[in-house]
Amino acid sequence: MTQPYAEEFRRLGWSVPGFTADVFAPVRRPYCLVVPVINEGERIRRQLEETHRLGLSDALDVIIVDGGSTDGSLARDFLQAMGVRALLTKTGPGKLSAQLRCAYAFALAEGYSGIITIDGNGKDSVDSLPRFIAALDAGIDYAQASRFIPGGxxxxxxxxxxxxxxxxxxxxxxxxxxxxxxxxxxxYRAYSSRYLLDSRVQPFRDVFVRYELLAYLTARAGQLGYRTAEIPTRRVYPADEAIPTKIGGAHAHLDLIKVLWKTLRGAYNPASR
Known part of the structure; x- marks a missing residue:
């Protein structure tokens, strides 16, 4: 349960928050599925059960990245039974973008050629995962889920x-x-490793703490001429319970507007060399 690759990250100049890793199995597939969670309770357990039932934990190496859950939903024996390859637990500061930096740095260091990310709150259709795999196989560098296109x-x-x-x-x-x-x-999206490793992208910077990384990587792919696509998916909000989201309140929404403005201005783009 020590942080792997810390020296390697420093050598590469990557700023990666501290994290520990429980690794249950070796690398088996070219792509991994990164699932960020924090106190998702039964939602993440149902999602992992469905992913396993559909055989998708055999098609992808599943990596959970936990932001500090305290609800007991990530018991190691359960994760192993569901075919999860690794549980990363962020110990350093930051919110979602910090979690993703931990997981993406780990995945790239482990040699994956593509990364798919899906939220761990059970809203998204895991049966759409083969479409993301097919997009990466076809050479797409950034694939974005959409409920609004035909098939979604x-x-x-x-x-x-x-x-x-x-x-x-x-x-x-x-x-x-x-x-x-x-x-x-x-x-819910996919990235090729060549996109994330491009020196003009540099996702491993301390400016990415909350939700900045998602907006930045969406815009940067087009700016650099990478191949992009939208994937039809189904997103379901519960009808009879609180909306599962970590974005709530006026402050959080104002923060999102600031992120959009900074992305439009290119404020997150790395300095030219």
Whole structure:
């Protein structure tokens, strides 16, 4: 349960928050599935059970990256039974972007040629994962899930969230990257390793702490001319319980607007050499 690759990260000049790793199995597949979680309870357990039932934990190496759960949902014996390859636990500062930096750095150091990410709150269709695998196989460098394109579906999407995506978030990031995307708030996406390792991208920087990395990587792919695609997926919000989200309150929404503005201005782009 020590942090692997710390010296390697420093040598590469990557800023990666501290994390520990429980590794249950060796690398088996060219792509991994990164699942960020924090106190997702039964939602993450149901999601992993479905992923395993569909045989997808055999098609992808599943890596859970935990932001500090205290609900007991990530018992090691359960994770191993569900075919999870590794559990990373962030010990350093930061929110979602920091979690993703831990997982992406680990995955790249482990030699994966592509990374797929899906939220661990059970809203997204895990049966869409083969489409992301096919996109990476076809040479796509950034694939973004969308409930709004043919074949996709959005169920019980809150009206405020729907309007924010369609009228603000998606148009802003599409403008920033020069590529049209319809559903940019989703964390369900795939990246090629060549994109993440491009010296003009540099995702392992301390500027990425909360939700900045998701917006930045959406825009940067188009700016650099990488191959992009949207993948139809189904996203379901529960009808009879609280919305599973970590974005809540006026402060969080203001923060997202600031992130969009900075992305539009290129504030997250690394300095030219």
């Amino acid at each position: 579906a959005g169920v019980n999407t809150p009206t405020s969230r729907l309007l924010a995506i369609r009228l603000l978030h998606a148009p802003a990031l599409s403008l920033a990257g020069g590529r049209w995307f319809t559903d940019t708030t989703q964390g």
